[in-house]
Amino acid sequence: xxxxxxxETDQQVLQRRSAAVIAGIEAIDPDHVLxxxxxxxxxxLSHFIDGPGAKPxxxxxxxxxEEEGVAIAAGLELAGARPVLIFQDNxxxxxxxxxLTLSQPYHLPLLAVxxxxxxxxxxxxxxxxxxERTPALLDAAxxxxxxxxxxxxxSRWAAEIERAWAFARATHRPVFVLVNxxxx
Amino acid sequence: xxDLDRADVLRLIDAAxxxxxxxxxxxxxxxxxxxxxxxxxNHFISLDAMGQTVSVALGLALGLDRRAAAGxxxxxxxxxxxxxxxxxxxxxxxxKPGRLVVYVLDNGVYLATGGQPTASAxxxxxxxxxxxxxxxxxxVRTADELAAATAWAxxxxxxxxxxxxxxxxxxxxGFCLEDPVILAEDFRRxxxxxxxxxxxxxxxxxxxRGGRAVQGxxxxxxxxxxxxxxxxDGRALSRADDGNRDPGLLAGRPGGCDGGPR
Numbered sequence: 001x002x003x004x005x006x007x008e009t010d011q012q013v014l015q016r017r018s019a020a021v022i023a024g025i026e027a028i029d030p031d032h033v034l035x036x037x038x039x040x041x042x043x044x045l046s047h048f049i050d051g052p053g054a055k056p057x058x059x060x061x062x063x064x065x066e067e068e069g070v071a072i073a074a075g076l077e078l079a080g081a082r083p084v085l086i087f088q089d090n091x092x093x094x095x096x097x098x099x100l101t102l103s104q105p106y107h108l109p110l111l112a113v114x115x116x117x118x119x120x121x122x123x124x125x126x127x128x129x130x131x132e133r134t135p136a137l138l139d140a141a142x143x144x145x146x147x148x149x150x151x152x153x154x155s156r157w158a159a160e161i162e163r164a165w166a167f168a169r170a171t172h173r174p175v176f177v178l179v180n181x182x183x184x
Numbered sequence: 185x186x187d188l189d190r191a192d193v194l195r196l197i198d199a200a201x202x203x204x205x206x207x208x209x210x211x212x213x214x215x216x217x218x219x220x221x222x223x224x225x226n227h228f229i230s231l232d233a234m235g236q237t238v239s240v241a242l243g244l245a246l247g248l249d250r251r252a253a254a255g256x257x258x259x260x261x262x263x264x265x266x267x268x269x270x271x272x273x274x275x276x277x278x279x280k281p282g283r284l285v286v287y288v289l290d291n292g293v294y295l296a297t298g299g300q301p302t303a304s305a306x307x308x309x310x311x312x313x314x315x316x317x318x319x320x321x322x323x324v325r326t327a328d329e330l331a332a333a334t335a336w337a338x339x340x341x342x343x344x345x346x347x348x349x350x351x352x353x354x355x356x357x358g359f360c361l362e363d364p365v366i367l368a369e370d371f372r373r374x375x376x377x378x379x380x381x382x383x384x385x386x387x388x389x390x391x392x393r394g395g396r397a398v399q400g401x402x403x404x405x406x407x408x409x410x411x412x413x414x415x416x417d418g419r420a421l422s423r424a425d426d427g428n429r430d431p432g433l434l435a436g437r438p439g440g441c442d443g444g445p446r
Binding site: 032059061062063064065067068070071072073074075076077078079080081083097098101102105106107108 | 241246376
């Protein structure tokens, strides 16, 4: 196991990993960033909503449900735009039908950056009941995913996110990057 | 009380906006559009993804907002499907895509699955859209009202919504068994060809009208809605000279969406 963060507090880990995710998404230079509220994503979302990532020519807006975001992204993709979705993994269940009846069968690329919940450091007593099953749900759905956590040096996270974008387009399908921002 | 049948409404919309990207909802809307208009490059057919028709059209409208040639982006949705994703009315009202026109064909039932009732009888879609910040919305029940609302919708800054009360009458229409990959690619190729030919607009993308398609709409409308008059007169609409169809792209498609009007 590769541990790059000895002695860091959970908050420091969160900040460093969030910065890496921001760098990865910025390297893609999306023209549309669709997001759904998440406390663990707060640093990342703030960057795009009202921070340096709120650039002219880039639309950043909330999707009320993940499935709506999947469908909006499908339309954006058809139009030749560069959307990225950001949300947390307890919303995976909401989007499976849209993903498997639209993006996946129509071969519409989609990059979703999905924060992991329900692991070590979790403060919500219930969320693990769905979040722990995220990989199994995605596997059952045939959705390609990669996970970034303590096993991947944070210095590689941005490049891996950028590669996931390219991989989604090369393979004409949705690709999810699961990011563990909470320290394990 | 509605006096419009779904197939007639679809004919009218197709004739009014032959050059506009159009997202068709699943079930009867797709099947009957294929029956009355055939496979067309500007039609994006959603074979499932219930509740997401307007969302796909919203994404298209946002993504095309700097492409003047793309014109209006039209969603044709049903009441049951819209109620499955009603939150998109709020998202659209917030983002205000100027190109977006949404038709809601409201028959009050899930017709494709046997006519189970929806909640639309007690839902004022026009009021909801207005309350969500849409730039306009109308409720129509007759052919004349539909013609007027279409003329308005295609020449008005969006987003606008037209709720069309329709009967539960259906026409014979086969299933669309086309590979979704081909459906998507046909649409993309049509869109690329259209947008490549047109200029990239400048200025605020949300306050522009689509140049080429709006001109087409204007020509259609200034001619006194000949297609609509023909429909009201009960005469068949010939599609033989439909310049929007590209036989090179769509010829020979097998299955229930192989191109020809039925």
